[in-house]
Amino acid sequence: MSEIAARPVKTPDLASLGVIRSRPLVIVDVDEVLGLFMQGFGDYLALQGLEFRLERFALFQNIYRPGETEHLDINVGKSHFDDFFRHACGDMALAEGGSEALRDLSRIANIVILTNAPGQARLARARWLGRHRMDYPLVLNSGPKGPLAAAMARQVSAPVAFVDDMLSNLDSVAEHAPGISRFQTVADPRLRDLAPSKPDMHRRIDDWDALRQAIEAAIS
Numbered sequence: 001m002s003e004i005a006a007r008p009v010k011t012p013d014l015a016s017l018g019v020i021r022s023r024p025l026v027i028v029d030v031d032e033v034l035g036l037f038m039q040g041f042g043d044y045l046a047l048q049g050l051e052f053r054l055e056r057f058a059l060f061q062n063i064y065r066p067g068e069t070e071h072l073d074i075n076v077g078k079s080h081f082d083d084f085f086r087h088a089c090g091d092m093a094l095a096e097g098g099s100e101a102l103r104d105l106s107r108i109a110n111i112v113i114l115t116n117a118p119g120q121a122r123l124a125r126a127r128w129l130g131r132h133r134m135d136y137p138l139v140l141n142s143g144p145k146g147p148l149a150a151a152m153a154r155q156v157s158a159p160v161a162f163v164d165d166m167l168s169n170l171d172s173v174a175e176h177a178p179g180i181s182r183f184q185t186v187a188d189p190r191l192r193d194l195a196p197s198k199p200d201m202h203r204r205i206d207d208w209d210a211l212r213q214a215i216e217a218a219i220s
C-alpha cells in the first residue's frame, strides 16, 4: 500500500535492465504483495509509541496514539512513513510463497519489480529483495502505476502481467494499458477482508501458488 504523492517518473529503458523484448514480462509490486508491509510499518510505529489499527485498507488513517479515537494528523503519519522507508523497510517479513513463485515465473518471463516507494528507500529495498532472492530489475514509481506499466509494455512484444494489491493501481493499468493481464493479491491475511476488489475487472488471488499458475496461463 502506498498513498505518497505523485511525482514525474522517467520511463525505464527495459533493455538496459536486461529485459528481453520477445519474452513475456511480469510487473510485480512489493508492499503487501511480496512483503508484509502493514505488519512491518505497524511494528515500526509501535517502536515510536504509536498504534497501527487495522480498521480499514489505508495507511495514515490507521495511525493512533494509544487510547485516542482520532487518528494521527495525516502529515505526521506521512513523516513516519518516510522514516520507515529510510530506516526500517529492510526488515519487512516475506509474503508466503512470493519469492518461490517469482523464481518459477522467471524461467518463462522477465520479472520487473515496480514499487511506489520514496527514493531514499531504493538501497534498502534492493537489499531486501536481494536478500530474499528477488534481485530482479527494480523500478521506483510515484502515484498510479498505469502510465509506467504501459510504457514498459510497449517495450516488449510478448504478453505482460501486472500484480498489485491496490485497486487504484490496477484501475490505472486497465485504463492506460488494457492489454496487460491484471491480478490483485493481498499478502497479509488480516487485510484480505478489508481490501476492496473488483473481481470482474481484475482477478483477485491471494495465494501465491495459485497466483503463479494463473499468471503462467495468462502469459503462455
Ligand SMILES: [Mg+2]
Residues within 6 Å of the ligand: 001, 002, 029, 030, 031, 032, 033, 164, 165, 166
Ligand atoms: Mg502494494
